[in-house]
Amino acid sequence: MLFVSAARKSAGLLLTAGAIFAAALPALAADVTFVMRNEHPNAVEVELYSQDRDHVWPGNNQVYYLDDGETKQIPLSCNEGESICYGAWVSGDRGTYWGTGPDNAESCSDCCYVCSGGETEEINLVE
Template identity: 85%
Template structure:
């Protein structure tokens, strides 16, 4: 017959084993390499397709002046799908990728967070 102390120890061990099998999403990074070949400044946001998250967030955007190239590093969840949305500053009807507010569908504007960089994304006229 097991004592109360032995039962408590077994219960604690069971909880540790169960919790050890559950892990949080592991962190990773991806760097978006964006080049603005449009004659006007361009605003960019990056949108997770797997959770409700936007970079840079807080009603901010990444701004690329005409001719500017920027590397935008992100901390994200390993395997997370991230798409870019870009538009001419002051003209949300001229856009690339998913556009403003992640509202459009795109075929080649998404990348997987896996600790590397995208190829250079050239935003042209």
């Protein structure tokens, strides 16, 4: 009977150790491509913002730049299941914006996507 108790105790420790190890694993990486089209007559700047962590693409005080009429595919490496929203604005006019706007400062109802592979539909930035 002593052997059975020790075996159960060992199994319980293994399950606890496994749960701790699983919790310490990093989030699974995934990729998503944002397809952005600038249909505004002026150039547009775009940033993509994680809603689940403090991360911005492209980051380092840079932006994705789209000339008028340009379509750009923006591939991202992100965490599986992460919510990512776009913010776009007319270059030189941060008051004219789409999505969450500059600095992820505005709320939006349809500008976020889940990182789960593949690509977004074409996002049209229209005047």
